[in-house]
Amino acid sequence: xxxxxxxxxxxxxxxxxxxxxxxxxxxxxxxxxxxxxxxxxxxxxxxxxxxxxxxxxxxxxxxxxxxxxxxxxxxxxxxxxxxxxxxxxxxxxxxxxxxxxxxxxxxxxxxxxxxxxxxxxxxxxxxxxxxxxxxxxxxxxxxxxxxxxxxxxxxxxxxxxxxxxxxxxxxxxxxxxxxxxxxxxxxxxxxxxxxxxxxxxxxxxxxxxxxxxxxxxxxxxxxxxxxxxxxxxxxxxxxxxxxxxxxxxxxxxxxxxxxxxxxxxxxx
Numbered sequence: 539x540x541x542x543x544x545x546x547x548x549x550x551x552x553x554x555x556x557x558x559x560x561x562x563x564x565x566x567x568x569x570x571x572x573x574x575x576x577x578x579x580x581x582x583x584x585x586x587x588x589x590x591x592x593x594x595x596x597x598x599x600x601x602x603x604x605x606x607x608x609x610x611x612x613x614x615x616x617x618x619x620x621x622x623x624x625x626x627x628x629x630x631x632x633x634x635x636x637x638x639x640x641x642x643x644x645x646x647x648x649x650x651x652x653x654x655x656x657x658x659x660x661x662x663x664x665x666x667x668x669x670x671x672x673x674x675x676x677x678x679x680x681x682x683x684x685x686x687x688x689x690x691x692x693x694x695x696x697x698x699x700x701x702x703x704x705x706x707x708x709x710x711x712x713x714x715x716x717x718x719x720x721x722x723x724x725x726x727x728x729x730x731x732x733x734x735x736x737x738x739x740x741x742x743x744x745x746x747x748x749x750x751x752x753x754x755x756x757x758x759x760x761x762x763x764x765x766x767x768x769x770x771x772x773x774x775x776x777x778x779x780x781x782x783x784x785x786x787x788x789x790x791x792x793x794x795x796x797x798x799x800x801x802x803x804x805x806x
Contacts, residue, residue, distance in 0.1 A: 548619065548653060550608040550660055553596045558609055561617030563589040569722045570646050573735055574683050576707060576715050592621075599624055605668040610644065610657045619653060620644035622661040627675045631705060636672030638665065642686075654689045662693060662798070674798040677706065679742075682735070687796075695796040703791050704746035712746035715739070720757060724765035730779060733767060737780045741787020754784055 553559075565571055566589060577588065592607075599606030607623035620643050627637035640661070644654045665671065676695055680687040703712065719736040722728060737758060744754045758780045762768035768776040 547613040548656065549611060549613055550622065550657060550664075551611055552600075553593050553607065553609050553621075558611075558618055559589045559593055562592060562609070562621070565618060565620065565643065565645050566592075568646055569725050569728070569732065571643055572718055572722060573739070574678075574686060575643065575718070576677075576711065577718060592623075596621075596623065603669060605665060608657075608661060610653060619648050620657065622657050624665065627673070628706070634673075637675060638669065638671050638673075639675045639677060640665075641676065642689075649685065654686075655692050658689060658693050676796045677701065677793050678796070680794050682738075690796050694799045694801060696799050698795045698797040700792045701795050703742055703793060706793060707743065707746045709746065709748050712743040716743050716747050716749075716754075716757075720761040723758070723761040723767055728765060728767050730771060733762075733771070733776060733779050734783045737783025738787040741784035741789075742791050744784075744788065745791055755781070758784070 553562075566575075596607035603624070605624065607621055609618040610620040610622065611618050622640060622642040625639050625641075626633045627639040628634065629637070640658070642654060642658060644657075662674065665674065675698070676690050678686055678690075680697075707715070716739075719739050722732055723736050725732075740754050740758065759768075759777065762773075762776050762780065771779070
């Protein structure tokens, strides 16, 4: 499915090969891409080790729905530039009949080139033809993911409601996403900004992950020591940034749900 133009021949394709899996692993290992994801991250495997799970999820969605996740690739290229994926939308803890949810990611080197917008537009067109959904949604933190919000708005997504993360994510998904943030703190190059981002996200997700009081602080302190970040920033300074971020995130334990608005024809 072509989504580029003559000067940038980009297409959407099925996730089918080991080489694609290896390429996706490189995308997932970028901490700046990873910080926008809500995923069941495995500490033992790392994000690269989760690429096979992404492939299984894409395959299962195609088998169950007849349509599902697609990789973004340049024509003739082996490594994915990103992906657009699909799942059933959940409301009040239950799948909503006829409602679907999209999520996407693009390599940092490709940000700002319009690839996400073109890929999402083509994906949505195919989704409408194949599944004729009653509604299409996306869920994100719009303040921390402004570029993704703008991509959605270009495709006629508008704010619908806020959702508490403990109802949306569930303990397993929230726990995996906290582990992802702790992984980011141990990564080479992590600094003050990464620490503030990670602590805020952990504060948001702590209730959903059902962390015991003090557990988030203990895990953050351990990650700061293991990755050397506390030493680079100074122990007292690192701990102060971490605690401020945790408190701020705990005050905002929610995401925004966006819904695609009808076009002129009345269709989504």
